[in-house]
Each structure stands twice: as C-alpha cells, then as structure tokens.
Amino acid sequence: MTQAETDHELLDRIRRDEPGAFERFVDRFGGRIFGFGVRMCGEREDARDVLQDTLLRAFTSLKGLERPEAMQSWVFRVAANACLMKRRRGKFEPEREISLEELMPRTEDAGGVAAPAEIPDVSSLPDEELARSELRVIVRKAVSSLPPHYRIVLVMRDMEHLSTKEVAETLGLPGTAVKMRLHRARLMIRKRIEQALGGGTRDE
Numbered sequence: 131m132t133q134a135e136t137d138h139e140l141l142d143r144i145r146r147d148e149p150g151a152f153e154r155f156v157d158r159f160g161g162r163i164f165g166f167g168v169r170m171c172g173e174r175e176d177a178r179d180v181l182q183d184t185l186l187r188a189f190t191s192l193k194g195l196e197r198p199e200a201m202q203s204w205v206f207r208v209a210a211n212a213c214l215m216k217r218r219r220g221k222f223e224p225e226r227e228i229s230l231e232e233l234m235p236r237t238e239d240a241g242g243v244a245a246p247a248e249i250p251d252v253s254s255l256p257d258e259e260l261a262r263s264e265l266r267v268i269v270r271k272a273v274s275s276l277p278p279h280y281r282i283v284l285v286m287r288d289m290e291h292l293s294t295k296e297v298a299e300t301l302g303l304p305g306t307a308v309k310m311r312l313h314r315a316r317l318m319i320r321k322r323i324e325q326a327l328g329g330g331t332r333d334e
Contacts, residue, residue: 272322
C-alpha cells in the first residue's frame with residue numbers, strides 16, 4: 131500500500147466520522163508533530179501545546195481537504211502556525227534579515243584573502259564517540275538559535291524530510307524562497323559548528 135493510498139483511506143475515514151479515525155490520525159502524525167514542536171519551540175511543554183493545538187485544528191479542518199496527497203503539507207502548515215504563534219507569545223526573536231555575506235564563515239590566507247572555512251573533522255578528535263555526542267549538542271543549539279523563518283525551513287526540509295515543493299506549499303512561499311532560506315540556514319549552522327569546534331572562523 132502506497133503512502134498516497136494510505137492518506138486517501140485515512141481522509142476517507144475522517145470524512146465519514148468513522149470510529150477510531152482520530153486515533154489513527156494521531157498515530158500517523160502525533161510523534162512527528164511533537165518532534166517538530168520541540169525543534170521549533172525548544173521546550174517540551176510548548177511542544178505539547180503545539181501538538182494538541184495542531185491535532186485538534188487539523189483534524190477538524192481535514193474534511194474540507196480536496197487532495198489526500200496534500201494531507202502532510204496541511205498538517206505541517208497548521209503545526210508551523212501554532213509554533214510561530216507560540217514563539218510570538220514567548221521569547222524575543224530577531225526580525226532583522228541577515229545578509230548572505232554575514233552568514234558565510236570565512237578565514238584568511240597568508241595574503242589576507244578571504245576563503246570559506248572548513249568544518250573540523252570530528253573523527254580526528256581524541257574520543258570519537260564523545261565528539262559525536264558533543265557535535266549533536268552543538269547542532270541542537272545551533273538550530274534553536276536560528277531565526278524562526280530560517281529554522282522552520284531547515285527543520286521541515288532536513289529533519290522532517292519534506293520536499294522543497296511540500297515546504298513551499300506548507301509555508302505559502304515560492305520554491306526559490308524556500309531554497310534561499312534553507313541555504314542561509316545551513317550556512318548559519320555551519321558557522322556555529324565551526325566556531326564551537328575551533329574552526330578558525332571569526333566575525334568580520
């Protein structure tokens with residue numbers, strides 16, 4: 131059974147108010163939405179609020195969904211809105227658009243010419259397992275420090291493995307905007323990893 135067929139069947143159950151349809155819906159999306167909420171909000175309590183809000187709002191709205199294959203995008207759109215609303219009521223988030231030049235990590239050679247910096251090889255560190263564990267912490271912190279409009283694209287594309295088209299549909303953005311935000315987010319993550327691991331980068 132393909133994913134498209136599974137979505138079609140689930141949507142049909144929801145439309146017919148079939149007993150157990152909500153539980154099946156929760157089984158399908160609950161874990162992913164909670165994980166998405168943790169990555170976006172940073173707090174498990176906030177993520178639980180996002181999960182509850184998303185499941186209820188999405189479930190009650192799905193009856194009007196015309197394309198079963200768009201179910202995943204629709205659910206993540208509701209989750210994204212819930213996360214962004216939660217963050218607006220919480221900590222201050224920077225709104226300034228950061229230029230691509232600011233995000234590019236760089237080093238200088240002997241002649242003073244700037245060049246992209248390389249991320250240190252984690253496997254070369256003394257304790258490889260410890261290094262991997264430390265790197266995971268560094269990456270988690272780096273993701274949580276991203277401005278929300280970059281973070282949400284990175285989480286959807288690289289962690290939830292939605293396609294660029296699905297992310298664009300979910301956020302109501304052109305595909306080119308999704309690609310640019312993802313590119314910038316990856317650069318920001320790379321810069322923070324380099325700095326944390328002593329890669330020799332510095333702010334201009």
